[in-house]
Amino acid sequence: MRLLGNGQLSPDFDAECRGTREILNRVGDKWSVLLVVILGSGSQRFNELRRALDGISQRVLTSTLRGLERDGLVSRTVRPTNPPQVEYALTQLGTSLLEPVSVLATWAQGHRADVQRARAAYDRAAR
Amino acid sequence: MRLLGNGQLSPDFDAECRGTREILNRVGDKWSVLLVVILGSGSQRFNELRRALDGISQRVLTSTLRGLERDGLVSRTVRPTNPPQVEYALTQLGTSLLEPVSVLATWAQGHRADVQRARAAYDRAAR
DNA sequence: CTGCATCCGATGCGATACTG
DNA sequence: CAGTATCGCATCGGATGCAG
Numbered sequence: 491m492r493l494l495g496n497g498q499l500s501p502d503f504d505a506e507c508r509g510t511r512e513i514l515n516r517v518g519d520k521w522s523v524l525l526v527v528i529l530g531s532g533s534q535r536f537n538e539l540r541r542a543l544d545g546i547s548q549r550v551l552t553s554t555l556r557g558l559e560r561d562g563l564v565s566r567t568v569r570p571t572n573p574p575q576v577e578y579a580l581t582q583l584g585t586s587l588l589e590p591v592s593v594l595a596t597w598a599q600g601h602r603a604d605v606q607r608a609r610a611a612y613d614r615a616a617r
Numbered sequence: 618m619r620l621l622g623n624g625q626l627s628p629d630f631d632a633e634c635r636g637t638r639e640i641l642n643r644v645g646d647k648w649s650v651l652l653v654v655i656l657g658s659g660s661q662r663f664n665e666l667r668r669a670l671d672g673i674s675q676r677v678l679t680s681t682l683r684g685l686e687r688d689g690l691v692s693r694t695v696r697p698t699n700p701p702q703v704e705y706a707l708t709q710l711g712t713s714l715l716e717p718v719s720v721l722a723t724w725a726q727g728h729r730a731d732v733q734r735a736r737a738a739y740d741r742a743a744r
Numbered sequence: 745c746t747g748c749a750t751c752c753g754a755t756g757c758g759a760t761a762c763t764g
Numbered sequence: 765c766a767g768t769a770t771c772g773c774a775t776c777g778g779a780t781g782c783a784g
Contacts (some may be wrong), residue, residue: 509732553756562734562735562738573764574765574767612673699745
């Protein structure tokens with residue numbers, strides 16, 4: 491995280507950011523992180539995930555899984571049975587994401603009260 | 618991060634998540650994290666930030682700052698000069714966010730190549 | 745300089761219906 | 765069971781114009 495002394499961004503910091511952005515987009519979307527966490531406890535099939543997430547639409551679960559798969563975070567293996575069974579699991583890369591995410595989650599849980607208080611104060615003052 | 622053995626979410630894990638979600642939303646939006654990082658190197662005024670971010674519209678910069686301020690991550694101090702000067706700075710809470718974020722950023726930079734390779738492979742196979 | 749108001753296109757997510 | 769197709773709505777972010 492290099493910044494120039496004057497607070498401007500250095501040229502290649504900007505380039506790094508574009509890559510980092512993509513990760514933050516994943517982290518920021520509604521279900522990806524939760525999905526990674528759940529898969530962290532073991533591989534699961536499509537409808538197991540659907541039930542575990544409780545509230546996700548099946549269309550979004552599909553596209554979220556596709557996104558994670560495309561990024562190499564989740565693997566998808568089809569077993570040619572009837573009816574078909576599809577197992578989703580974290581890849582090694584996906585597993586390695588578990589730690590940074592949990593650092594952030596820990597921060598969030600540890601400061602949730604602070605944030606809520608700040609919001610309440612802000613909203614009170616705002617009127 | 619508690620999961621039941623069967624891979625279901627425990628009841629209050631779900632509750633924690635809603636709080637965590639709000640943080641992840643911040644992290645996920647296009648400019649908040651970058652803004653926090655930049656302010657990490659010292660307080661700055663509105664148009665300094667505008668230039669440092671280079672590409673952000675002023676409408677979005679305003680609303681992003683408001684969001685961060687509301688969450689207690691950033692402080693806003695107006696100096697009654699003419700023309701007005703407004704200084705933005707990280708609060709203590711905002712500063713404490715710097716570390717979890719940099720853990721994630723480090724991961725992102727360290728695995729950017731992996732992700733890009735995975736995407737390329739996926740897209741090649743997809744057709 | 746530091747905003748707010750307005751418009752507008754792009755994207756995200758949910759609901760529903762249908763399929764191999 | 766594990767999807768695809770279609771829709772509609774809400775939110776986000778950019779552009780522009782105006783104001784204290």
